[in-house]
Amino acid sequence: MRRGWVLGGLAAAVATAAVAYEASPWPRVWLLRFFAGDGSDPVSATAPHIQPGLEQRLDLRYDGSRPECLLDVYQHEGTRPLPALIWVHGGGFVTGAKEPLRPYLSVVASHGFTTVNLDYTPAPEALHPDQVHQLGRAVQYVVDHAAELDIDPDQLVLGGDSAGAHIVAQAVLASLDREYAAGAGITEFLDPARIVGVALASGPFDPAAAMAVRGPFRWYLRTVLWAYSGSRSFAKDPEFAYSSITPHVHADFPPAFLTSGPRDPLAVQSHALAARLREVGGDVDEVVLEETSRSGHVFDFDLGSSDARLALGRLVAFLRRVTTTPHRHGASDAW
Template identity: 35%
Template structure:
Protein backbone atom coordinates (compact mmCIF):
# COMPACT_ATOMS: atom_id res chain seq x y z
CA UNK A 1 0.00 0.00 0.00
CA UNK A 2 1.28 3.44 -0.88
CA UNK A 3 2.17 5.62 2.10
CA UNK A 4 2.97 8.69 0.00
CA UNK A 5 1.77 9.97 -3.38
CA UNK A 6 5.23 11.18 -4.40
CA UNK A 7 6.15 8.33 -6.73
CA UNK A 8 2.79 8.39 -8.50
CA UNK A 9 2.98 12.18 -8.78
CA UNK A 10 6.49 11.92 -10.27
CA UNK A 11 5.37 9.41 -12.87
CA UNK A 12 2.35 11.54 -13.78
CA UNK A 13 4.55 14.63 -14.03
CA UNK A 14 6.95 12.86 -16.38
CA UNK A 15 4.09 11.63 -18.56
CA UNK A 16 2.68 15.15 -18.75
CA UNK A 17 6.14 16.56 -19.50
CA UNK A 18 6.58 14.33 -22.54
CA UNK A 19 3.12 15.00 -23.93
CA UNK A 20 3.52 18.69 -23.08
CA UNK A 21 6.64 18.95 -25.22
CA UNK A 22 4.74 17.55 -28.19
CA UNK A 23 1.80 19.87 -27.58
CA UNK A 24 4.06 22.90 -27.25
CA UNK A 25 5.73 22.16 -30.60
CA UNK A 26 2.36 21.67 -32.29
CA UNK A 27 0.92 24.90 -30.89
CA UNK A 28 3.96 26.97 -31.84
CA UNK A 29 3.21 26.18 -35.48
CA UNK A 30 0.03 28.25 -35.01
CA UNK A 31 1.72 31.16 -33.25
CA UNK A 32 1.46 34.22 -35.51
CA UNK A 33 3.98 36.96 -36.05
CA UNK A 34 3.45 40.41 -34.61
CA UNK A 35 3.38 39.36 -30.95
CA UNK A 36 5.78 40.70 -28.34
CA UNK A 37 6.93 37.99 -25.91
CA UNK A 38 8.29 38.50 -22.39
CA UNK A 39 9.36 35.33 -20.62
CA UNK A 40 9.92 34.53 -16.96
CA UNK A 41 8.80 37.82 -15.47
CA UNK A 42 9.01 37.50 -11.69
CA UNK A 43 5.70 38.18 -9.95
CA UNK A 44 6.74 37.02 -6.46
CA UNK A 45 9.69 35.81 -4.38
CA UNK A 46 9.19 32.04 -4.78
CA UNK A 47 11.28 30.14 -7.36
CA UNK A 48 8.14 29.11 -9.27
CA UNK A 49 6.60 32.58 -9.28
CA UNK A 50 7.32 33.49 -12.90
CA UNK A 51 4.99 34.38 -15.74
CA UNK A 52 5.17 34.76 -19.49
CA UNK A 53 3.48 37.72 -21.11
CA UNK A 54 2.31 38.16 -24.69
CA UNK A 55 0.90 41.29 -26.30
CA UNK A 56 0.61 42.82 -29.77
CA UNK A 57 3.94 44.21 -30.89
CA UNK A 58 4.31 47.86 -31.72
CA UNK A 59 3.07 48.41 -35.24
CA UNK A 60 1.24 45.08 -35.37
CA UNK A 61 -2.01 44.93 -37.29
CA UNK A 62 -4.34 45.13 -34.27
CA UNK A 63 -6.89 47.69 -33.17
CA UNK A 64 -4.97 50.50 -31.49
CA UNK A 65 -1.90 50.27 -29.27
CA UNK A 66 -3.51 49.44 -25.95
CA UNK A 67 -4.20 49.37 -23.16
CA UNK A 68 -5.44 45.90 -24.05
CA UNK A 69 -7.82 43.68 -22.10
CA UNK A 70 -5.94 41.25 -19.86
CA UNK A 71 -6.35 37.49 -20.24
CA UNK A 72 -4.72 35.40 -17.50
CA UNK A 73 -4.50 31.75 -18.55
CA UNK A 74 -3.53 29.11 -15.95
CA UNK A 75 -1.88 25.95 -17.29
CA UNK A 76 -2.97 22.42 -16.48
CA UNK A 77 -1.15 19.31 -15.31
CA UNK A 78 -3.20 17.62 -12.60
CA UNK A 79 -1.76 20.00 -9.95
CA UNK A 80 1.44 17.89 -10.04
CA UNK A 81 2.83 18.80 -13.47
CA UNK A 82 2.47 20.97 -16.53
CA UNK A 83 4.06 24.30 -17.38
CA UNK A 84 3.31 27.67 -18.92
CA UNK A 85 5.66 26.87 -21.82
CA UNK A 86 3.34 24.12 -23.08
CA UNK A 87 0.62 26.58 -24.09
CA UNK A 88 2.76 29.51 -25.27
CA UNK A 89 1.81 29.11 -28.93
CA UNK A 90 -1.90 29.10 -28.11
CA UNK A 91 -1.58 32.24 -26.01
CA UNK A 92 0.42 34.03 -28.69
CA UNK A 93 -2.42 33.28 -31.08
CA UNK A 94 -4.89 34.94 -28.70
CA UNK A 95 -2.62 37.94 -28.03
CA UNK A 96 -2.42 38.66 -31.76
CA UNK A 97 -6.13 39.51 -31.67
CA UNK A 98 -5.56 42.47 -29.36
CA UNK A 99 -5.01 41.18 -25.83
CA UNK A 100 -2.31 41.23 -23.21
CA UNK A 101 -2.07 37.57 -22.21
CA UNK A 102 -0.30 36.36 -19.07
CA UNK A 103 0.59 32.76 -18.23
CA UNK A 104 1.68 32.31 -14.60
CA UNK A 105 3.65 29.32 -13.41
CA UNK A 106 2.62 28.04 -9.98
CA UNK A 107 4.11 25.66 -7.42
CA UNK A 108 3.26 22.00 -7.91
CA UNK A 109 2.03 19.28 -5.56
CA UNK A 110 2.91 17.27 -3.57
CA UNK A 111 5.67 19.59 -2.40
CA UNK A 112 3.23 22.51 -2.41
CA UNK A 113 -0.40 21.97 -1.51
CA UNK A 114 -3.81 23.57 -1.72
CA UNK A 115 -4.41 26.50 -1.72
CA UNK A 116 -0.89 27.61 -2.73
CA UNK A 117 -1.64 27.95 -6.50
CA UNK A 118 -4.65 30.17 -5.74
CA UNK A 119 -2.53 32.46 -3.61
CA UNK A 120 0.10 32.65 -6.34
CA UNK A 121 -2.38 33.46 -9.11
CA UNK A 122 -3.78 36.24 -6.93
CA UNK A 123 -0.22 37.55 -6.51
CA UNK A 124 0.28 37.37 -10.27
CA UNK A 125 -2.88 39.44 -10.76
CA UNK A 126 -1.62 41.98 -8.24
CA UNK A 127 1.73 42.21 -10.03
CA UNK A 128 0.12 42.65 -13.43
CA UNK A 129 -2.12 45.44 -12.21
CA UNK A 130 0.85 47.24 -10.65
CA UNK A 131 2.60 47.05 -14.03
CA UNK A 132 -0.43 48.10 -16.06
CA UNK A 133 1.34 50.92 -17.88
CA UNK A 134 4.46 48.93 -18.74
CA UNK A 135 2.42 45.99 -20.01
CA UNK A 136 -0.22 48.14 -21.72
CA UNK A 137 -3.13 46.34 -20.05
CA UNK A 138 -6.52 47.47 -18.81
CA UNK A 139 -7.06 46.19 -15.23
CA UNK A 140 -10.80 46.86 -15.50
CA UNK A 141 -11.17 44.31 -18.32
CA UNK A 142 -9.81 41.00 -17.04
CA UNK A 143 -10.73 37.53 -18.25
CA UNK A 144 -9.52 34.48 -16.32
CA UNK A 145 -8.98 31.18 -18.10
CA UNK A 146 -7.39 27.78 -17.70
CA UNK A 147 -7.18 24.23 -18.94
CA UNK A 148 -7.55 21.05 -16.87
CA UNK A 149 -6.21 21.75 -13.35
CA UNK A 150 -5.67 25.35 -14.44
CA UNK A 151 -9.37 25.62 -15.27
CA UNK A 152 -10.17 24.69 -11.70
CA UNK A 153 -7.72 27.27 -10.36
CA UNK A 154 -9.17 29.99 -12.63
CA UNK A 155 -12.73 29.10 -11.61
CA UNK A 156 -11.87 29.13 -7.94
CA UNK A 157 -10.06 32.46 -8.24
CA UNK A 158 -13.25 33.83 -9.82
CA UNK A 159 -15.30 32.51 -6.92
CA UNK A 160 -12.86 34.01 -4.41
CA UNK A 161 -13.39 37.41 -6.04
CA UNK A 162 -17.19 37.16 -6.26
CA UNK A 163 -18.53 35.12 -3.33
CA UNK A 164 -18.73 36.95 0.02
CA UNK A 165 -16.98 35.06 2.81
CA UNK A 166 -15.40 32.49 0.51
CA UNK A 167 -11.95 34.10 0.52
CA UNK A 168 -11.92 33.96 4.30
CA UNK A 169 -12.95 30.30 4.25
CA UNK A 170 -10.10 29.38 1.89
CA UNK A 171 -7.63 31.80 3.49
CA UNK A 172 -6.84 33.85 0.38
CA UNK A 173 -6.74 37.61 -0.04
CA UNK A 174 -8.41 38.58 -3.34
CA UNK A 175 -6.46 41.05 -5.46
CA UNK A 176 -9.24 41.61 -8.01
CA UNK A 177 -12.88 42.55 -7.58
CA UNK A 178 -15.98 41.11 -9.15
CA UNK A 179 -16.28 44.18 -11.37
CA UNK A 180 -12.83 43.66 -12.87
CA UNK A 181 -13.40 40.04 -13.89
CA UNK A 182 -15.41 40.31 -17.10
CA UNK A 183 -15.37 36.65 -18.06
CA UNK A 184 -14.07 33.16 -17.42
CA UNK A 185 -12.94 30.47 -19.90
CA UNK A 186 -12.76 26.88 -18.66
CA UNK A 187 -11.42 24.04 -20.81
CA UNK A 188 -11.65 20.43 -19.61
CA UNK A 189 -11.44 21.22 -15.90
CA UNK A 190 -12.21 19.45 -12.63
CA UNK A 191 -14.61 21.40 -10.42
CA UNK A 192 -16.51 19.13 -8.02
CA UNK A 193 -14.83 17.06 -5.31
CA UNK A 194 -17.78 14.65 -5.12
CA UNK A 195 -17.23 13.55 -8.73
CA UNK A 196 -13.70 12.32 -8.03
CA UNK A 197 -15.21 9.15 -6.56
CA UNK A 198 -16.98 8.08 -9.74
CA UNK A 199 -14.02 7.68 -12.09
CA UNK A 200 -14.03 4.52 -14.22
CA UNK A 201 -10.88 2.76 -15.35
CA UNK A 202 -7.88 1.74 -13.26
CA UNK A 203 -5.38 4.16 -14.80
CA UNK A 204 -7.83 7.05 -14.57
CA UNK A 205 -8.63 6.26 -10.94
CA UNK A 206 -4.93 6.14 -10.04
CA UNK A 207 -4.36 9.51 -11.74
CA UNK A 208 -7.26 11.18 -9.92
CA UNK A 209 -6.32 9.62 -6.58
CA UNK A 210 -2.66 10.58 -6.86
CA UNK A 211 -3.49 14.16 -7.92
CA UNK A 212 -6.05 14.63 -5.16
CA UNK A 213 -3.82 13.12 -2.48
CA UNK A 214 -0.85 15.21 -3.66
CA UNK A 215 -2.79 18.48 -3.81
CA UNK A 216 -4.61 18.03 -0.50
CA UNK A 217 -1.93 16.23 1.48
CA UNK A 218 -4.50 13.67 2.65
CA UNK A 219 -5.04 10.13 1.42
CA UNK A 220 -8.82 10.36 1.92
CA UNK A 221 -9.04 13.80 0.34
CA UNK A 222 -12.66 13.35 -0.77
CA UNK A 223 -13.73 13.23 2.89
CA UNK A 224 -11.63 16.18 3.98
CA UNK A 225 -13.87 19.06 5.04
CA UNK A 226 -11.17 21.66 4.45
CA UNK A 227 -10.45 20.39 0.93
CA UNK A 228 -14.19 20.47 0.15
CA UNK A 229 -13.90 24.24 -0.27
CA UNK A 230 -12.50 23.67 -3.76
CA UNK A 231 -15.88 22.48 -5.13
CA UNK A 232 -16.73 25.51 -7.26
CA UNK A 233 -20.42 24.66 -7.92
CA UNK A 234 -21.08 25.10 -4.19
CA UNK A 235 -19.86 28.71 -4.20
CA UNK A 236 -21.69 30.42 -7.04
CA UNK A 237 -23.29 33.83 -6.55
CA UNK A 238 -24.95 36.28 -8.97
CA UNK A 239 -21.60 38.07 -9.31
CA UNK A 240 -19.84 35.00 -10.75
CA UNK A 241 -18.53 36.02 -14.19
CA UNK A 242 -20.04 34.95 -17.52
CA UNK A 243 -18.34 31.72 -18.47
CA UNK A 244 -17.41 29.78 -21.61
CA UNK A 245 -16.93 26.05 -20.93
CA UNK A 246 -15.81 23.17 -23.09
CA UNK A 247 -14.99 19.49 -22.76
CA UNK A 248 -14.51 16.54 -25.08
CA UNK A 249 -17.06 13.73 -25.20
CA UNK A 250 -14.35 11.24 -24.14
CA UNK A 251 -12.78 13.53 -21.56
CA UNK A 252 -12.02 11.89 -18.21
CA UNK A 253 -13.31 15.06 -16.53
CA UNK A 254 -16.36 15.60 -18.73
CA UNK A 255 -18.84 15.22 -15.85
CA UNK A 256 -17.15 18.07 -13.97
CA UNK A 257 -17.68 20.56 -16.79
CA UNK A 258 -21.27 19.42 -17.29
CA UNK A 259 -21.94 19.70 -13.55
CA UNK A 260 -20.62 23.26 -13.35
CA UNK A 261 -22.53 24.29 -16.48
CA UNK A 262 -25.77 22.90 -15.06
CA UNK A 263 -25.17 24.57 -11.70
CA UNK A 264 -24.56 27.92 -13.37
CA UNK A 265 -27.67 27.64 -15.51
CA UNK A 266 -29.76 26.63 -12.50
CA UNK A 267 -28.48 29.70 -10.65
CA UNK A 268 -29.44 31.97 -13.55
CA UNK A 269 -25.82 32.76 -14.44
CA UNK A 270 -24.45 33.38 -17.94
CA UNK A 271 -22.84 30.19 -19.24
CA UNK A 272 -21.95 29.15 -22.78
CA UNK A 273 -20.98 25.57 -23.56
CA UNK A 274 -19.09 23.98 -26.42
CA UNK A 275 -19.90 20.29 -25.97
CA UNK A 276 -19.55 17.44 -28.49
CA UNK A 277 -21.91 14.68 -27.30
CA UNK A 278 -22.00 12.70 -30.55
CA UNK A 279 -18.73 13.64 -32.21
CA UNK A 280 -16.81 10.84 -33.94
CA UNK A 281 -13.99 10.17 -33.37
CA UNK A 282 -14.51 10.93 -29.70
CA UNK A 283 -12.63 13.93 -28.32
CA UNK A 284 -10.25 13.35 -25.44
CA UNK A 285 -9.08 15.59 -22.62
CA UNK A 286 -7.57 18.86 -23.90
CA UNK A 287 -8.91 18.39 -27.42
CA UNK A 288 -9.00 22.17 -27.82
CA UNK A 289 -5.23 22.41 -28.22
CA UNK A 290 -5.11 20.24 -31.35
CA UNK A 291 -5.58 23.16 -33.72
CA UNK A 292 -5.22 20.95 -36.78
CA UNK A 293 -8.70 19.54 -36.07
CA UNK A 294 -12.08 21.08 -36.77
CA UNK A 295 -13.44 20.88 -33.17
CA UNK A 296 -10.41 22.76 -31.83
CA UNK A 297 -10.85 25.40 -34.51
CA UNK A 298 -14.55 25.76 -33.66
CA UNK A 299 -13.71 26.30 -30.00
CA UNK A 300 -10.94 28.75 -30.89
CA UNK A 301 -13.44 30.85 -32.83
CA UNK A 302 -15.97 30.69 -29.99
CA UNK A 303 -13.25 31.68 -27.55
CA UNK A 304 -12.21 34.72 -29.58
CA UNK A 305 -15.84 35.76 -29.97
CA UNK A 306 -16.42 35.37 -26.23
CA UNK A 307 -13.37 37.47 -25.39
CA UNK A 308 -14.39 40.21 -27.79
CA UNK A 309 -17.93 40.33 -26.40
CA UNK A 310 -16.86 40.35 -22.75
CA UNK A 311 -14.11 42.98 -23.09
CA UNK A 312 -15.65 45.33 -25.67
Protein backbone atom coordinates in the same frame (compact mmCIF):
# COMPACT_ATOMS: atom_id res chain seq x y z
CA MET B 1 23.96 -17.98 2.65
CA ARG B 2 24.85 -15.17 0.25
CA ARG B 3 21.72 -15.88 -1.81
CA GLY B 4 19.64 -15.60 1.36
CA TRP B 5 21.18 -12.23 2.13
CA VAL B 6 20.42 -11.02 -1.38
CA LEU B 7 16.82 -12.22 -1.26
CA GLY B 8 16.42 -10.76 2.19
CA GLY B 9 17.80 -7.44 1.02
CA LEU B 10 15.46 -7.39 -1.96
CA ALA B 11 12.50 -8.22 0.25
CA ALA B 12 13.43 -5.41 2.63
CA ALA B 13 13.79 -2.97 -0.26
CA VAL B 14 10.41 -3.96 -1.66
CA ALA B 15 8.82 -3.63 1.76
CA THR B 16 10.40 -0.21 2.27
CA ALA B 17 9.21 0.94 -1.15
CA ALA B 18 5.70 -0.32 -0.41
CA VAL B 19 5.60 1.57 2.88
CA ALA B 20 6.85 4.75 1.21
CA TYR B 21 4.29 4.35 -1.59
CA GLU B 22 1.47 4.31 0.95
CA ALA B 23 2.94 6.84 3.38
CA SER B 24 3.58 9.72 0.98
CA PRO B 25 2.21 10.97 -2.35
CA TRP B 26 5.74 11.52 -3.64
CA PRO B 27 6.31 8.08 -5.24
CA ARG B 28 3.04 8.40 -7.15
CA VAL B 29 3.78 11.99 -8.14
CA TRP B 30 7.19 10.94 -9.46
CA LEU B 31 5.46 8.30 -11.59
CA LEU B 32 3.02 10.86 -12.94
CA ARG B 33 5.80 13.31 -13.76
CA PHE B 34 7.87 10.59 -15.45
CA PHE B 35 4.96 9.53 -17.66
CA ALA B 36 3.46 13.02 -18.10
CA GLY B 37 1.97 13.79 -21.50
CA ASP B 38 -0.36 11.90 -23.81
CA GLY B 39 1.91 11.78 -26.86
CA SER B 40 0.19 14.67 -28.62
CA ASP B 41 2.17 17.61 -29.99
CA PRO B 42 0.03 20.75 -29.88
CA VAL B 43 3.09 22.98 -30.23
CA SER B 44 4.10 21.95 -33.76
CA ALA B 45 0.48 21.95 -34.96
CA THR B 46 -0.30 25.37 -33.49
CA ALA B 47 2.94 27.29 -34.06
CA PRO B 48 2.30 27.81 -37.83
CA HIS B 49 -0.79 29.90 -36.92
CA ILE B 50 1.23 32.53 -35.04
CA GLN B 51 1.01 35.80 -36.96
CA PRO B 52 3.92 38.17 -37.62
CA GLY B 53 4.41 41.12 -35.29
CA LEU B 54 4.18 39.18 -32.04
CA GLU B 55 5.86 40.82 -29.05
CA GLN B 56 6.87 38.61 -26.13
CA ARG B 57 8.04 39.37 -22.62
CA LEU B 58 9.16 36.12 -21.09
CA ASP B 59 9.73 34.89 -17.55
CA LEU B 60 8.70 37.98 -15.61
CA ARG B 61 8.79 37.25 -11.88
CA TYR B 62 5.47 37.98 -10.20
CA ASP B 63 6.25 36.49 -6.76
CA GLY B 64 9.76 36.62 -5.38
CA SER B 65 9.10 33.97 -2.73
CA ARG B 66 9.13 31.02 -5.17
CA PRO B 67 11.37 30.41 -8.19
CA GLU B 68 8.51 28.92 -10.24
CA CYS B 69 6.39 32.07 -10.09
CA LEU B 70 7.09 33.43 -13.56
CA LEU B 71 4.80 34.68 -16.31
CA ASP B 72 4.97 35.50 -20.01
CA VAL B 73 3.16 38.33 -21.80
CA TYR B 74 2.24 38.11 -25.51
CA GLN B 75 0.91 41.03 -27.58
CA HIS B 76 0.59 42.08 -31.20
CA GLU B 77 1.12 45.54 -32.61
CA GLY B 78 -1.96 47.71 -32.41
CA THR B 79 -4.01 50.00 -30.21
CA ARG B 80 -3.09 49.84 -26.53
CA PRO B 81 -3.88 49.30 -23.69
CA LEU B 82 -5.52 45.94 -24.29
CA PRO B 83 -7.74 43.63 -22.28
CA ALA B 84 -5.83 40.62 -20.97
CA LEU B 85 -6.50 36.90 -20.85
CA ILE B 86 -4.49 35.49 -17.92
CA TRP B 87 -4.04 31.72 -18.28
CA VAL B 88 -3.24 29.02 -15.69
CA HIS B 89 -1.95 25.73 -17.12
CA GLY B 90 -3.12 22.30 -16.01
CA GLY B 91 -1.29 19.14 -15.04
CA GLY B 92 -3.27 17.62 -12.20
CA PHE B 93 -1.81 20.19 -9.78
CA VAL B 94 1.47 18.19 -9.81
CA THR B 95 2.88 18.60 -13.34
CA GLY B 96 2.65 20.99 -16.27
CA ALA B 97 4.37 24.17 -17.40
CA LYS B 98 3.55 27.33 -19.28
CA GLU B 99 5.97 26.78 -22.19
CA PRO B 100 3.81 24.34 -24.21
CA LEU B 101 1.00 26.91 -24.19
CA ARG B 102 3.11 29.69 -25.73
CA PRO B 103 2.01 29.02 -29.33
CA TYR B 104 -1.70 28.78 -28.47
CA LEU B 105 -1.79 31.92 -26.34
CA SER B 106 0.26 33.74 -28.99
CA VAL B 107 -2.44 32.86 -31.51
CA VAL B 108 -5.14 34.11 -29.14
CA ALA B 109 -3.20 37.38 -28.80
CA SER B 110 -3.37 37.88 -32.58
CA HIS B 111 -7.05 38.85 -32.20
CA GLY B 112 -6.29 42.04 -30.26
CA PHE B 113 -5.73 40.84 -26.71
CA THR B 114 -2.79 40.63 -24.38
CA THR B 115 -2.34 37.07 -23.16
CA VAL B 116 -0.53 36.27 -19.92
CA ASN B 117 0.79 32.74 -19.39
CA LEU B 118 1.85 31.85 -15.86
CA ASP B 119 3.60 29.12 -13.93
CA TYR B 120 2.92 28.28 -10.29
CA THR B 121 4.40 25.95 -7.69
CA PRO B 122 3.15 22.39 -8.20
CA ALA B 123 2.02 20.06 -5.46
CA PRO B 124 3.27 18.61 -3.22
CA GLU B 125 6.10 21.21 -3.20
CA ALA B 126 3.30 23.64 -2.28
CA LEU B 127 -0.11 22.75 -0.90
CA HIS B 128 -3.57 24.19 -1.45
CA PRO B 129 -4.38 27.07 -1.26
CA ASP B 130 -0.89 28.30 -2.20
CA GLN B 131 -1.60 27.92 -5.93
CA VAL B 132 -4.83 29.92 -5.61
CA HIS B 133 -2.94 32.64 -3.76
CA GLN B 134 -0.18 32.62 -6.39
CA LEU B 135 -2.77 33.28 -9.09
CA GLY B 136 -3.94 36.26 -7.06
CA ARG B 137 -0.38 37.57 -6.86
CA ALA B 138 0.06 37.14 -10.62
CA VAL B 139 -3.13 39.12 -11.24
CA GLN B 140 -1.95 41.81 -8.83
CA TYR B 141 1.38 41.96 -10.66
CA VAL B 142 -0.47 42.55 -13.93
CA VAL B 143 -2.57 45.29 -12.31
CA ASP B 144 0.45 46.97 -10.69
CA HIS B 145 2.43 46.88 -13.98
CA ALA B 146 -0.51 47.52 -16.29
CA ALA B 147 0.91 50.75 -17.70
CA GLU B 148 4.27 49.26 -18.71
CA LEU B 149 2.60 46.10 -20.01
CA ASP B 150 0.00 48.10 -22.01
CA ILE B 151 -2.82 46.21 -20.30
CA ASP B 152 -6.23 47.54 -19.30
CA PRO B 153 -6.40 46.39 -15.65
CA ASP B 154 -10.18 46.71 -15.56
CA GLN B 155 -10.71 44.18 -18.38
CA LEU B 156 -9.18 40.92 -17.21
CA VAL B 157 -10.36 37.47 -18.21
CA LEU B 158 -8.99 34.56 -16.21
CA GLY B 159 -8.58 31.22 -17.96
CA GLY B 160 -7.22 27.80 -17.22
CA ASP B 161 -7.21 24.20 -18.36
CA SER B 162 -7.76 21.10 -16.24
CA ALA B 163 -6.29 21.77 -12.77
CA GLY B 164 -5.69 25.37 -13.87
CA ALA B 165 -9.41 25.75 -14.55
CA HIS B 166 -10.13 24.65 -10.99
CA ILE B 167 -7.59 27.11 -9.58
CA VAL B 168 -9.18 29.94 -11.57
CA ALA B 169 -12.76 29.03 -10.68
CA GLN B 170 -11.95 28.68 -6.99
CA ALA B 171 -10.01 31.95 -6.86
CA VAL B 172 -12.89 33.83 -8.49
CA LEU B 173 -15.54 32.17 -6.33
CA ALA B 174 -13.58 32.84 -3.12
CA SER B 175 -13.25 36.50 -4.06
CA LEU B 176 -17.01 36.79 -4.53
CA ASP B 177 -18.05 34.77 -1.48
CA ARG B 178 -15.99 35.24 1.68
CA GLU B 179 -17.98 32.59 3.55
CA TYR B 180 -16.97 30.09 0.88
CA ALA B 181 -13.39 31.38 1.07
CA ALA B 182 -13.27 30.81 4.83
CA GLY B 183 -14.46 27.23 4.38
CA ALA B 184 -11.89 26.61 1.64
CA GLY B 185 -9.04 28.16 3.64
CA ILE B 186 -8.41 30.92 1.08
CA THR B 187 -7.17 34.19 2.56
CA GLU B 188 -5.91 36.21 -0.45
CA PHE B 189 -8.42 37.61 -2.90
CA LEU B 190 -8.85 39.01 -6.39
CA ASP B 191 -10.66 42.26 -7.08
CA PRO B 192 -13.88 40.94 -8.67
CA ALA B 193 -14.57 44.29 -10.32
CA ARG B 194 -11.59 43.74 -12.62
CA ILE B 195 -12.64 40.23 -13.73
CA VAL B 196 -14.97 40.48 -16.72
CA GLY B 197 -15.02 36.77 -17.58
CA VAL B 198 -13.53 33.31 -17.13
CA ALA B 199 -12.53 30.67 -19.69
CA LEU B 200 -12.44 27.15 -18.29
CA ALA B 201 -11.25 24.10 -20.24
CA SER B 202 -11.88 20.56 -18.96
CA GLY B 203 -11.80 21.42 -15.28
CA PRO B 204 -12.37 19.13 -12.28
CA PHE B 205 -15.15 21.29 -10.87
CA ASP B 206 -16.49 18.65 -8.47
CA PRO B 207 -13.61 16.50 -7.18
CA ALA B 208 -15.81 14.81 -4.58
CA ALA B 209 -18.13 13.51 -7.30
CA ALA B 210 -15.20 12.51 -9.50
CA MET B 211 -13.89 10.25 -6.74
CA ALA B 212 -16.92 8.00 -7.31
CA VAL B 213 -15.44 6.71 -10.58
CA ARG B 214 -13.55 3.41 -10.73
CA GLY B 215 -10.38 2.29 -12.43
CA PRO B 216 -7.11 4.10 -13.21
CA PHE B 217 -8.72 7.54 -13.22
CA ARG B 218 -9.70 7.10 -9.57
CA TRP B 219 -6.06 6.27 -8.72
CA TYR B 220 -4.97 9.38 -10.59
CA LEU B 221 -7.47 11.61 -8.78
CA ARG B 222 -6.57 10.15 -5.39
CA THR B 223 -2.89 10.78 -6.08
CA VAL B 224 -3.22 14.38 -7.20
CA LEU B 225 -5.72 15.34 -4.50
CA TRP B 226 -3.52 13.78 -1.83
CA ALA B 227 -0.57 15.75 -3.18
CA TYR B 228 -2.57 18.98 -3.53
CA SER B 229 -4.19 18.81 -0.09
CA GLY B 230 -1.23 17.34 1.79
CA SER B 231 -3.46 14.74 3.40
CA ARG B 232 -3.99 11.11 2.49
CA SER B 233 -7.40 11.42 4.19
CA PHE B 234 -8.32 14.50 2.17
CA ALA B 235 -11.89 13.29 1.68
CA LYS B 236 -12.48 13.61 5.44
CA ASP B 237 -11.10 17.15 5.60
CA PRO B 238 -13.91 19.75 5.93
CA GLU B 239 -12.08 21.93 3.38
CA PHE B 240 -12.44 19.18 0.76
CA ALA B 241 -16.17 19.90 0.43
CA TYR B 242 -15.23 23.38 -0.75
CA SER B 243 -13.07 21.99 -3.55
CA SER B 244 -16.33 21.40 -5.41
CA ILE B 245 -17.07 24.57 -7.35
CA THR B 246 -20.42 23.70 -8.91
CA PRO B 247 -22.66 23.65 -5.80
CA HIS B 248 -21.37 27.03 -4.64
CA VAL B 249 -21.62 29.25 -7.73
CA HIS B 250 -24.26 31.97 -7.85
CA ALA B 251 -25.55 34.62 -10.23
CA ASP B 252 -22.70 37.09 -9.74
CA PHE B 253 -20.11 34.61 -11.04
CA PRO B 254 -18.57 36.33 -14.10
CA PRO B 255 -19.49 35.33 -17.66
CA ALA B 256 -18.07 31.88 -18.27
CA PHE B 257 -16.77 30.13 -21.38
CA LEU B 258 -16.45 26.34 -20.98
CA THR B 259 -15.03 23.60 -23.19
CA SER B 260 -14.61 19.84 -22.89
CA GLY B 261 -14.49 16.95 -25.34
CA PRO B 262 -16.82 13.93 -25.47
CA ARG B 263 -13.90 11.61 -24.63
CA ASP B 264 -12.93 13.69 -21.60
CA PRO B 265 -13.63 11.86 -18.31
CA LEU B 266 -14.31 15.27 -16.77
CA ALA B 267 -16.75 16.42 -19.47
CA VAL B 268 -19.71 15.67 -17.23
CA GLN B 269 -18.32 18.16 -14.72
CA SER B 270 -18.09 20.95 -17.31
CA HIS B 271 -21.66 20.24 -18.37
CA ALA B 272 -22.84 20.25 -14.75
CA LEU B 273 -21.14 23.57 -14.02
CA ALA B 274 -22.66 25.11 -17.14
CA ALA B 275 -26.10 23.82 -16.16
CA ARG B 276 -25.73 25.17 -12.63
CA LEU B 277 -24.67 28.59 -13.87
CA ARG B 278 -27.69 28.72 -16.19
CA GLU B 279 -29.92 27.65 -13.29
CA VAL B 280 -28.77 30.57 -11.12
CA GLY B 281 -29.03 33.06 -13.99
CA GLY B 282 -25.38 33.20 -14.96
CA ASP B 283 -23.91 34.07 -18.35
CA VAL B 284 -22.58 30.86 -19.94
CA ASP B 285 -21.11 30.01 -23.34
CA GLU B 286 -20.39 26.27 -23.49
CA VAL B 287 -18.80 24.48 -26.45
CA VAL B 288 -20.49 21.10 -26.82
CA LEU B 289 -19.00 18.94 -29.55
CA GLU B 290 -20.76 16.19 -31.47
CA GLU B 291 -20.73 12.86 -29.63
CA THR B 292 -18.94 11.34 -32.62
CA SER B 293 -15.94 13.62 -31.99
CA ARG B 294 -12.76 11.93 -30.79
CA SER B 295 -11.67 14.99 -28.81
CA GLY B 296 -10.93 14.39 -25.16
CA HIS B 297 -9.40 16.17 -22.21
CA VAL B 298 -8.09 19.68 -23.01
CA PHE B 299 -8.32 19.29 -26.78
CA ASP B 300 -8.18 23.06 -27.23
CA PHE B 301 -4.48 23.66 -27.83
CA ASP B 302 -3.85 21.53 -30.92
CA LEU B 303 -4.98 23.83 -33.72
CA GLY B 304 -4.34 21.04 -36.21
CA SER B 305 -7.72 19.78 -35.00
CA SER B 306 -10.97 21.15 -36.43
CA ASP B 307 -12.54 20.90 -32.96
CA ALA B 308 -9.76 23.04 -31.48
CA ARG B 309 -10.16 25.62 -34.25
CA LEU B 310 -13.90 25.71 -33.59
CA ALA B 311 -13.30 26.21 -29.87
CA LEU B 312 -10.76 28.98 -30.51
CA GLY B 313 -13.22 30.83 -32.72
CA ARG B 314 -15.83 30.60 -29.99
CA LEU B 315 -13.32 31.73 -27.36
CA VAL B 316 -12.36 34.77 -29.42
CA ALA B 317 -16.05 35.65 -29.89
CA PHE B 318 -16.54 35.35 -26.12
CA LEU B 319 -13.53 37.56 -25.37
CA ARG B 320 -14.74 40.18 -27.83
CA ARG B 321 -18.17 40.14 -26.21
CA VAL B 322 -17.03 40.59 -22.60
CA THR B 323 -14.32 43.18 -23.36
CA THR B 324 -14.12 46.33 -25.46
CA THR B 325 -10.98 45.40 -27.35
CA PRO B 326 -10.51 47.05 -30.75
CA HIS B 327 -11.14 44.46 -33.45
CA ARG B 328 -7.95 42.99 -34.86
CA HIS B 329 -8.08 40.44 -37.67
CA GLY B 330 -6.57 37.38 -36.00
CA ALA B 331 -5.73 33.85 -37.02
CA SER B 332 -9.19 32.37 -36.48
CA ASP B 333 -10.88 35.12 -38.51
CA ALA B 334 -9.33 33.62 -41.65
CA TRP B 335 -10.75 30.13 -41.03
